[in-house]
Amino acid sequence: MPNVHRSLIYIVLNPIDRQKSWLSTRQSLVAQNIANVNTPGYKAMDALPFARVMERSALEMAGASPMHMRPAPGETMAAATKPAEGWETTYSGNTVSPEQEMIKAGEIRGAFTLDTNIQRSFHSMWMSTVRT
Numbered sequence: 165m166p167n168v169h170r171s172l173i174y175i176v177l178n179p180i181d182r183q184k185s186w187l188s189t190r191q192s193l194v195a196q197n198i199a200n201v202n203t204p205g206y207k208a209m210d211a212l213p214f215a216r217v218m219e220r221s222a223l224e225m226a227g228a229s230p231m232h233m234r235p236a237p238g239e240t241m242a243a244a245t246k247p248a249e250g251w252e253t254t255y256s257g258n259t260v261s262p263e264q265e266m267i268k269a270g271e272i273r274g275a276f277t278l279d280t281n282i283q284r285s286f287h288s289m290w291m292s293t294v295r296t
Contacts, residue, residue: 177286179218180279186214187272187279194268197260204256207247210268 190211200206211217251261 173290177283180283182218183214184276184279186211186217187275190268191272194265194272198262198265201258201260201262201265204258206258206260208260208265209247 193209193211197206197208247259251264253259
């Protein structure tokens with residue numbers, strides 16, 4: 165497969181893969197929050213917004229020579245978390261709101277479905293061009 169095709173696939177599918185990774189992290193945090201709904205003093209956590217993750221991520225530069233500058237090894241931005249802004253704080257200091265966590269879980273499910281449908285459509289288009 166020529167490099168042009170590989171880079172096209174990378175350009176289209178890499179952001180989707182990155183969002184799926186971010187969604188997995190966010191889903192884990194939501195599950196952790198729900199598991200600790202009755203833990204005294206537990207502070208709810210959430211992932212950074214995906215747009216902010218994309219802004220902070222570094223582009224990979226290709227180097228044809230060892231003398232070329234390389235970016236510093238980047239951290240996985242999908243794992244960056246922040247304290248969640250809870251709707252309420254209980255007397256025990258717990259900031260987890262089950263209703264808010266269920267809303268987040270629904271948003272995550274919808275985003276996963278959208279990403280999967282986009283990948284499926286792209287794959288169908290790609291296969292139709294390869295067959296001809």
